[in-house]
Amino acid sequence: MLRAPSWRALAASFLLVLGTGQAAALEAPAAAPKGPGHAAIASANYLATNAGFEVLGKGGNAFDAAIAVASTLAVVEQQSSGIGGGFLALLHRASDRRDIFIDARETAPKAVDMKVYVGKDGKPNRDVSTTGPLSAGIPGEPAGLAWIAAHYGKLPLSVSLAPAIRIAKEGYRPDKRFIGAIEDRMDALARYPASAAIYLPGGKLPSEGWTLRQPELARTLERIAAGGADGFYKGETAKLLVSASRSAGGNWTAADLEAYKVKEREPLRVDYKGYRIVTAPPPSSGGVAIAEILNILSGYDLTKLDAAHAAHLTIESMRRAFRDHNEYLGDPDFVKMPLDMLLSKYYADGLRATISPDKATPSDLLPTAMAPEPGMHTTHFSVIDADGNMVASTLTVNLEFGSAFVAKGTGVVLNDEMDDFALVPGQPNAFGLRGALANAQEPGKRMLSSMSPSFVFGADRTAVIGSPGGSTIITQVLEGILAFVDGKSASEITAQKRFHHQYLPDRVDVEPGVFDEATTKALTDMGHVLRNRSPWGFMNVVTWDHRTNTLDAASDPRRPSGLGKVQ
Template identity: 80%
Template sequence: MVHVPSWRVLAASLFLVAGSGVVAADQRPLPTSQAGTVRGPGHAAIASANYLATNAGLEVLAKGGNAFDAAIAVSSTLAVVEQQSSGLGGGFMAMLHVAKDNRDVFIDARETAPKAVDMKVYLGKDGKPNRDVSTHGPLSAGIPGEPAGLAWLASHYGKLPLAQSLAPAIRVASEGYQPDARFIGTIAENQDVLSRYPSSAAVLLPGGKVPAQGWTLKQPDLAKTLQRLAGKGAEGFYKGDTAKLLVDASRKAGGNWSQADLDAYKVKEREPLRIDYKGYRIVTAPPPSSGGVAIAEVLNILAGYDLGKLDVAHATHLTIEAMRRAFRDHNEYLGDPDFVKMPLDMLLSRHYADGLRATISPDKATPSDLLPAAMASEPGMHTTHFSVIDADGNMVASTLTVNLEFGSGFIADGTGVFLNDEMDDFALVPGQPNAFGLRGAEANKPEPGKRMLSSMSPSFVFGADRTAVIGSPGGSTIITQVLEGILAFIDGKGASAITAQKRYHHQYLPDRVDVEDGVFDAATTKTLTDMGYALHPRSPWGFMNVVTWDHRSNTLEAASDPRRPSGLGKVQ
């Protein structure tokens, strides 16, 4: 079992703000700051989906690391304790703020299609996507980006050696930990798929059965894979023993990976999207994320209204109509910018937003089938997000995924690594839905080395007096969750209130508004229904992790979504 030093237990017990969000207190004076410039808070905050990961980040900060070293520790520990949501076999997108340069940069460690990709293998006899092939087993897996991304963070932005930042994850993998009820429940939900693959069953189905609460999960193969990454950087994963194990396991099980695929993988640094809204600067994800463009489009439309002067129903109506139009566009036009020419100047233009705004009735819903046809998506939930601010004002918003729960369900034998099933995020059959109902266009068709479109939307919000680091899992609902979180922050809410607030979601098709229980009162519900909206009750979604920084009082607040257990588990 993992032994947790006393200072980590103290941090978790005394400074737990919400869920697994932790603020380590050190109240040094805040230097004078100007709007748009971030200075160090003198203390640090981390919000992640699991407290072992949060504590890993704190441990690295205590050893002299910065936010980027902490991000490596959090990501790699989530790869051990939250494998249903992320891992070394997946990828991530991260927004970084480098305080000393007052610079923002977007890290694209999204997965890529293997060179041997063949759309025909994903087709059933009826010409529709074969869901089993595109979501289970090695043919569903893109080439992972997370290991390269972690090595990139260490070599370009961190202060500590990669090995030191990976040490907590290696310790948890080798010594073991007790998974929480949510993790064990996810094993039960996926037992049929996991049992197909002996290497997966050997790790998560001891004795061929779903483990009971109190089970200790040790992962020596995963620890060895992490150790090779720690010792040799990216080459410790994409070359040598790990690479051979990955390729051999994929091919033995019917996959198509090659050493050339692993050799070709590259991390991309991209310029973030920047949006000015109501005196705030939002810095968010560019393609191959569709999220930032959609968020920008919605905010540009809403900029023409004074929502604060409207009742809740009419403010919500205008927001839903903006969502509808943004989702109408986002899958039609967007894809990997290294492969697809996109009309971003148009989509991000205030003039384009003016035109869309003019099509919105002030008191009536616009049926989606009256808008020009486009493809749209259903939500997916199996991702994770964390947010970090360090003592120098460096910030990280990072969203990580393997797509569906446990990705492909397939562990490459000898590695402990679950391969992702991100190939299903391509438009494998244009116009046909994927696992989440995503109906992609030609811009998102699979090609060798191409990155599949994503909704991941890690974001920063900069105001004159306050800053937020925000993001969430949730497939297409990531976009509306982050949008609603940004609007709540601009309205003055702190991290705990942002993560806890009730949510609603519209994505063009299906033409309905998904609503969380209690999001609208009876009067608002009636008004929206009378306007023509179909309100669709749905169980709570998302797992948002937010850090806010109030420059006036020099205070940080970190909060994790209260909708899910925080995984505090048992510590020995």
């Protein structure tokens, strides 16, 4: 029987020869000799994809297009993202082949008090941490968009934000998914007059054909267009945000907003089967987990295994990576993480040695790390422009419509990212993830995220990939990377069936049809507990075939509002 001390000792024994971190030593692969000459964008809403192409048509690059896509999603997909939330983005600049990670994750306000989020029973008070102004971190998206425009774009911010401003003013017709999200959060939205005025016209759930116009949000975007980050974090918008928060029991101050800073960080890099994967570093947990899983799987040839054993080894790799995710990861500006260990090939060798080829490892036999359904309340888009510049960006307000609280006079629905902290170490958050003290709340600290925007560079093909989905983001992106390495197209990657294991709860979530009857029986016989779930995810992928110099773009067929487009 596998026991915790031997598991740690075996993994650690492979670290004795480890020097510096493996990821830091890797060089970026050679890019295609020239840009593709055309562009591709895949996003969760056709209006956002078209906004990106509109800005490209005005002389912008992929980074300007990303601003247009993100800001338009902030108008038309507010259940999943918005300027009251934050994002993580990978940029690839073709001129010097540099990869840049933009951290525009939200931060805890200075007055944060953990006791507020803990109920009398000692467990997290989910109402406080997911609804209302106390659930909201200081937004990062406006600063992030302004940063990208100033440092990497070609156009003024006012040009890149113009499509979003126009749509907010003129209005658009929300789809069934948007209205369904309103219905899901109807009780919470009805608590706050400014929220109800926008999303519950006449106090009722809107019907299909409804036109949503948002003049206050348009004015807020116009202030950002005119003043950059200061147009949000200072002046009229900042006053309105602070006043609205505090009037409803929140704790934001003007100093919290003024103190917000975008962070540029070095991406993580890992080699797998001849491909270079560039992915998100902390405060994303996703990149570390993906790298750890790929390092474990690199010791196997999955193509020579039957479906059951290939899935078994992948599930066991997921289980071990999520255990480390829960134990070690947090905001790199606040906690020291053993990234050299977690990203090491030698550490992966040790983990691989603990995997039985024919038997599931119960999670309670692994060292203990200090659930509800994974959600889709995030969004992702992918961009490649004619010169070969690339953007992979994942944006969020956390749960549907975030905190459900709109700050009066701004049109901005605030996030509920405070729930992504380990409010009570060892207790699950809204996505079933359990965190340790590394992810505990502190003033100014960024909460851990599963967002995993990624690039995959090969000798002949490149992919830009990411997805929403709470904790399933990590496994969705992992499975997308494996599919790309296996030669699948963008549409095949987004459409493939998915499975997910996150250490705790100890089960494998499966989409109907992902495994055939024989594979399901084999996995069950190995000791895996499989649970069928309705389809999940909203992956948006762009690929570049360097041999033919052609682009492909695909949006997840599970969500018909998305659009992958090549032009």
